[in-house]
Amino acid sequence: MSRKINRIGIACCFWLIGVLPAAKSQDAEDRQLLHSGDAGRQHWMLDGKWQVAVDWYDKGGADEIIRNKQPAGKADFVEYSFDNSETLQVPGDWNSQRPELKYYEGSIWYRRRFDCGVKPGKRYLLDFGGVSNRCDVFVNGEKVGSHEGGFTSFRFDITAMLRSGENLLLLKVNNERRVDAIPARKFDWWNYGGITRSVTITEVPDVHISDYFIQLKKGSRSQLGGWVQLSARDSKRAVTLEIGEAGIRKTVYTDTLGRASIDIAAALTLWSPENPRLYRVRISTEQDCLQDEIGFRSIEVSGTQILLNGKPVFLKGVSFHEEIAQRQGRAFSESDARQLLSSARELGCNFVRLAHYPQSEQTVRMAERMGLMMWEEIPVWQGIQFTNPVILQRASTMLHEMIDRDKNRCGIIIWSLSNETAPSAARNAVLTRMAAEARQADPTRLISSAFDAFKYNKNEILIKDSFSLQLDVLAANKYMGWYHPWPAGPGNVVWKSDFNKPLIISEFGGEALYGNHGSADTASLWTEEYQERLYIDNIAMFDKIPFLAGVCPWVLADFRSPFRMHASFQEGWNRKGLLSDRGFKKKAWFIMYHYYKSMDEKIKPPNNILQLPDKQ
Ligand code: GCU
Numbered sequence: 001m002s003r004k005i006n007r008i009g010i011a012c013c014f015w016l017i018g019v020l021p022a023a024k025s026q027d028a029e030d031r032q033l034l035h036s037g038d039a040g041r042q043h044w045m046l047d048g049k050w051q052v053a054v055d056w057y058d059k060g061g062a063d064e065i066i067r068n069k070q071p072a073g074k075a076d077f078v079e080y081s082f083d084n085s086e087t088l089q090v091p092g093d094w095n096s097q098r099p100e101l102k103y104y105e106g107s108i109w110y111r112r113r114f115d116c117g118v119k120p121g122k123r124y125l126l127d128f129g130g131v132s133n134r135c136d137v138f139v140n141g142e143k144v145g146s147h148e149g150g151f152t153s154f155r156f157d158i159t160a161m162l163r164s165g166e167n168l169l170l171l172k173v174n175n176e177r178r179v180d181a182i183p184a185r186k187f188d189w190w191n192y193g194g195i196t197r198s199v200t201i202t203e204v205p206d207v208h209i210s211d212y213f214i215q216l217k218k219g220s221r222s223q224l225g226g227w228v229q230l231s232a233r234d235s236k237r238a239v240t241l242e243i244g245e246a247g248i249r250k251t252v253y254t255d256t257l258g259r260a261s262i263d264i265a266a267a268l269t270l271w272s273p274e275n276p277r278l279y280r281v282r283i284s285t286e287q288d289c290l291q292d293e294i295g296f297r298s299i300e301v302s303g304t305q306i307l308l309n310g311k312p313v314f315l316k317g318v319s320f321h322e323e324i325a326q327r328q329g330r331a332f333s334e335s336d337a338r339q340l341l342s343s344a345r346e347l348g349c350n351f352v353r354l355a356h357y358p359q360s361e362q363t364v365r366m367a368e369r370m371g372l373m374m375w376e377e378i379p380v381w382q383g384i385q386f387t388n389p390v391i392l393q394r395a396s397t398m399l400h401e402m403i404d405r406d407k408n409r410c411g412i413i414i415w416s417l418s419n420e421t422a423p424s425a426a427r428n429a430v431l432t433r434m435a436a437e438a439r440q441a442d443p444t445r446l447i448s449s450a451f452d453a454f455k456y457n458k459n460e461i462l463i464k465d466s467f468s469l470q471l472d473v474l475a476a477n478k479y480m481g482w483y484h485p486w487p488a489g490p491g492n493v494v495w496k497s498d499f500n501k502p503l504i505i506s507e508f509g510g511e512a513l514y515g516n517h518g519s520a521d522t523a524s525l526w527t528e529e530y531q532e533r534l535y536i537d538n539i540a541m542f543d544k545i546p547f548l549a550g551v552c553p554w555v556l557a558d559f560r561s562p563f564r565m566h567a568s569f570q571e572g573w574n575r576k577g578l579l580s581d582r583g584f585k586k587k588a589w590f591i592m593y594h595y596y597k598s599m600d601e602k603i604k605p606p607n608n609i610l611q612l613p614d615k616q
Contacts, residue, residue, distance in 0.1 A: 096330070558575050
C-alpha cells in the first residue's frame with residue numbers, strides 16, 4: 001500500500017466538473033463523476049449512498065459478502081446478501097445517520113458499484129480521506145489492503161483488480177476501541193465510525209507524479225526546496241515546475257530513485273494571517289501534470305519566541321474537535337469546515353489546534369486560505385501502551401501519513417506528537433524516535449507535544465520534563481481553576497522552565513452549561529459565571545509568563561463524549577466549550593474575544609515578550 005496520499009490538486013488543463021444525473025441503479029446509489037478535459041488525469045468522486053450491512057458479531061465472511069455470492073439453485077440461500085440493503089451516506093459517520101447506531105461499536109460492511117472505464121497505459125488510484133477506525137478493502141472480491149487509524153488518508157493502486165464495465169468496491173469498517181490502538185481504549189471524544197471522509201478514484205498515466213514537497217527551505221525566505229517523486233524509479237526524466245505569478249519555470253531531472261530535487265531562488269509574497277497568499281504551482285512531466293495552490297512562509301523559534309517570516313508572533317488560538325455539535329456528528333463537508341473555522345476567526349484567532357487527530361484536508365486547506373496557522377497532531381492521547389512494540393510502528397505510520405498529506409500546507413506550523421502522555425522511559429523512547437522521524441520527513445516545521453505533568457513548588461509551576469529537549473515548542477495543558485486548584489492568586493502564579501523555548505498553553509478552561517447562571521465561585525454548579533471567572537483568572541496568569549508564545553482555550557464548542565455523564569449538566573457532552581452545543585456564545589467567549597482584541601490594539605503580545613532578554 002502506498003503511503004503517498006492523494007492531493008486534491010487542481011489537475012492541469014480544464015475539467016468540466018459535472019455531476020451526472022443520479023443513475024439510480026438497483027443499489028439506489030448516486031454517481032458523481034468529475035470529467036476532466038484532455039488532462040493526464042481524471043477523477044471520480046465515489047461519495048453518495050453506499051449499501052451497508054451491520055455485522056455486529058463479525059459473522060460476514062469470504063464466501064458470501066466478499067465474493068458477492070448469489071444462491072446457486074432452489075435449495076441454496078445466502079444470508080449475507082447486500083441486495084436491497086439499507087444505505088448510509090459517504091462521507092459521514094454512521095452514529096448520526098441512524099438512531100440505533102448512535103453507540104454502535106463493531107463492523108459494518110459498505111459497498112458500492114462504480115465504472116471508471118479501464119484504459120491501457122493508465123493506472124487507477126483509490127484514495128480514502130479517512131475511515132474510522134480501521135478497514136479491509138476489496139475490489140471485485142479481491143482484497144486490496146487494510147488500513148489502521150481513523151484520521152489519516154490512504155491510497156491503493158487498484159489497476160490490477162479492475163475490469164471494464166461495472167466494478168464492486170467493498171469495505172469492512174470497524175470502529176471498536178482497542179488497548180493497542182491509537183488512540184487507546186478510552187478517549188474524551190465520541191467514537192464515531194464509518195467512511196467519514198471522501199472516496200475518489202484518480203486515473204493517471206502509467207508513469208505519473210506520485211508525490212511532491214515544495215516549501216521554503218528551513219531558515220530561508222527566498223529559496224524554495226523540496227522534491228518531486230515520479231512513480232517510475234529511474235533517472236533523467238524531466239520534471240518542470242512552474243509558478244507563473246513568481247516568474248518561475250524550471251526543469252529538473254529525476255535521480256535513479258525517480259526523485260527530482262527542487263532548489264530554486266524565488267522572490268515571493270510570503271503567506272501570513274494578514275495576507276494568506278497562495279500561488280498556483282504547476283508540475284508537469286512528459287505524460288502527466290497537476291496543479292496545487294501552495295503558500296510560502298518561514299516558521300522558526302528564536303529563544304522563547306516563535307518567528308513567522310522572521311517576526312515574533314503570538315498564537316491566538318482555539319482548539320476544536322472535528323464535530324458539528326448541532327448534528328451530533330463528524331464534520332465532513334466544506335460547510336462544516338467553514339462553520340468551525342469561521343467561529344475561530346470570529347473569536348479573533350490567528351491559530352487553531354486541530355484536536356486530537358489530523359482533520360480533513362478540506363479543513364486544513366480552508367484554514368490556510370483564511371489565514372489561520374495550524375497545529376496538527378496524531379491521536380497519541382493518554383493511556384497509550386508505549387511498551388507494546390506495535391505502538392511505535394502504528395504511531396510512526398500515522399505520523400508519516402499526516403505529514404505526507406499536509407507537508408505542502410504552509411498554514412501548518414506545528415506537528416505535534418502526543419497529548420498528555422505520562423512520563424516514562426518507554427514513552428520518551430517512542431516520542432524521541434517520532435520527533436526524529438518528523439524532522440527527517442519535514443525539516444521545515446516546528447515539533448511539539450502537549451503535556452500536563454508539571455511539578456509545583458508553592459506558587460511556582462515547573463517545566464522539567466526531560467522530553468522537552470526534543471521539542472521546538474513546549475506545550476502545557478493546565479486547568480487552573482478546574483482540575484487543579486490555584487497554587488496562589490492567579491496573578492501570583494510563577495511559571496519556570498528549565499528550557500529556553502517558547503511555551504504555548506495548549507489547553508485551559510472549565511465547564512459551563514449554556515444559560516445556567518449563578519455563583520461565580522462554585523465549580524460544581526456548572527455556571528457560565530464560574531467559567532467566565534476562570535478565564536479572567538487564567539488571563540491574569542498568562543500576563544505573567546515571560547516565555548509565553550501562545551494560548552489555546554479548550555475548547556471552541558461543547559462536544560460529545562462518553563466520559564461526561566453528569567445527569568443534569570453534561571448528559572454525554574463535554575461542556576468546556578466557549579460555544580454551547582447549539583453554537584451560542586457563553587460569557588467566557590467574550591472574555592477570550594476581548595483578550596485577543598486587546599493584543600491587536602496593542603499590536604504586541606501580552607507581557608511584552610518582545611523586550612525580554614534571552615534567558616541566559
Ligand atoms: C485533556 C484532554 C482533552 C480533554 C480535556 C478535558 O487535557 O487533552 O482531550 O477533553 O482535558 O478534560 O476536557
